[in-house]
Amino acid sequence: MAKKEKLTKKTDQLENFIDDAQGQPLTSRQGVKINDTNNSLKAGPRGSTLLEDFLLREKITSFDHERIPERIVHARGSGAHGYFELYENQKKYTKAGIFNDTKRITPVFVRFSTVAGSKGSPDLARDVRGFAVKFYTEEGTWDLVGNNMPIFFIQDAMKFPDLIHSVKPEPNNEIPQAASAHDTFYDFISLTPETLHNQIWVMSDRAIPRSLRMMEGFGIHTYRLINEKGESHFVKFHWKPVLGVHSVTWDEAVKINGADADFHRRDLWEAIEAGQYPEWELGFQIVPDADEHKYEFDLLDPTKLIPEEMVPVTIVGKMTLNRNPENFFAETEQVAFLPGNIIPGIDFSNDPLLQGRIFSYRDTQLSRLGSPNFHQIPINQPIGQTHNNQRDGHMQTRIPKGQTAYFPNTLGGGCPHLSKIAEGAFSSYEERIDAKKIRSRSESFIDFFSQPALFYRSLADWEKQHVTDAYSFELGKCKHKHIKERMLWMIDQINGDLAKKVANNLGINIPESIEQPINQAIGADSKVEDFQPGKAKNYLEKSAALSQSNNKFNSIATRQIAVLVADGFAMNDFEQMQKVLEDGNAMVKLIGPHGGIIKCDTGMEHKIDAAISTTESVLFDAIYIPGGKKSIDSLMKNGKYLKFINEALKHCKAIAADNEAENLLDKTYVKDFKDDKAICINTKPKDFVNAIAKHRNWDRMEKTDSIPV
């Protein structure tokens, strides 16, 4: 079957629900044909309007109730359909059908999101990205509801409302939108040092991805895999993007939010429409049960990752997203992910964050989707049949047959009946637990500095610089000095050099000590001394997987290339470059002085993709300028082109130019960067391609500070 046509059982199922109005008459909701939907029913042409107008009332009532409450977190999101394929059977670890049968195509629906912003907030907020995958398996629906960072802010679900209340807009004035750079957030963070690991990831480039298609995904919690014999292995799930992990700079992010607030959503949509299907490989990090206590950190602590040097990631399969939703509301908005949706062969661990999540997600759908029957919404329906005695409720759309709605029964022939485990029934892993009931935190969780320190050590210099800049920006936005000081003390525990640089930028000193005990994550009756974390431990100097500099740099697929042209551009230059770029599946866009058509030097007509006045360089990965005297003379007269080029230079992007186009570059700061390896003047197109595949030339970064754009 051709790549594009790979359909799944879920696609077939959804087909039954699609309304297609093509060629159909307009009707009321009751199926009555309508001849006028522009005028209400009135007593005479000038009114007044009659209460009798059932068509007006139906239309307005429907409109009045179009909105449902947005998600309390992860409100801003984009979704897509696809499928998962297994490379090699994993029976050794799990009996889950999805991991046993390499011939299966398991349908998926994925929703990516930001966390803090509202539904209409811009895509490039500095934030964690949600990475939620719904697997419609033959044995029931499995939701892996993760993020693009491998750890979470807090260790216990009990803290989630506090975390979210601190990062959301402040309650008195509802400011700021989709931003963590404010006092309440850092007040909370600085008092809750378990958050520091996730927080430093948010200060890194991971929080401003180039594309949703170029970020990793993580299940975060340790889960269990259960095999046919009932044996358990701990597992962490990883999604590795085939295009590699790439980000934009903060300056770009700020500008993209203005130039195209839907940048990520559009990018995902367009890549799928163009047949450039986003792909991720799924990996397992497996820890045998016997090794549960082998590490310096607790496997149940969601603020810790397992470095890949300690437990490698084994790739087991691939997910491809190949279809955009038909309707945003029906699918992307109404999809309900539940970490509690689990299937035989996979089970929870005792991670106290995960345990709370199992409750929260079902609960939130009741207010968001309004009914316990939310699983009947087409996007949420499992692909297999469901039968049980749960009944009635708002918006029941099924017609359960028969006299009985209880178990056991004789009147319904004992149905729906129970299944044995051997027949595929779910059963929880029989873990031995011998413990006191206690409201407390495990001492094995009280290490807050070691892993943020490992993360920072593992970064390349340019990444470290971005982290410094991000802390300086975020804390620079806080008004209260004591909050900044407390944060500086915390950062100092992670890395002294980092703390000094941030302190310098803030113009305040790192305090030698802090007044309050540092762990407020415990109860009023606990002994504070028992819960003081020690200094950062160094059980691993660096972990390669944590730096984006150890990445895949072999593809220019889907990269957006701006070609700056005006009438008279050199067709010969352009043709050669276009071929190489399009062979690599890059998206070549002609940016002209106006919309419509321009002519190259052969007199041939070309359709302009965007007029320079409607676009910005931050929306592109690289720039190419073909020669042609007339074209270049005209481009040189428009300052927006110079800004376009200078900005791309500052953002360390690849820039190529041929022949007369060098004159245009000489009017920009590029003239001082002609030795730069990603500036390709009159070189082979292949050199430009290689530079684009490297994503950015970060070596340029420190020299571009003086460029005033």
Ligand code: HDD
């Ligand atoms: Fe959550 C949504 C990811 C902890 C409570 N969460 C939500 C979504 C993602 C995550 C990706 C959006 C799903 C979608 O696209 O519809 N959340 C996480 C991760 C966590 C995490 C990776 C930690 C490892 N979440 C977490 C905790 C709680 C919640 C501890 C509550 C105790 N999360 C929710 C929620 C949401 C949600 C309020 C809002 C909308 C929804 O569930 O369906 O219930």
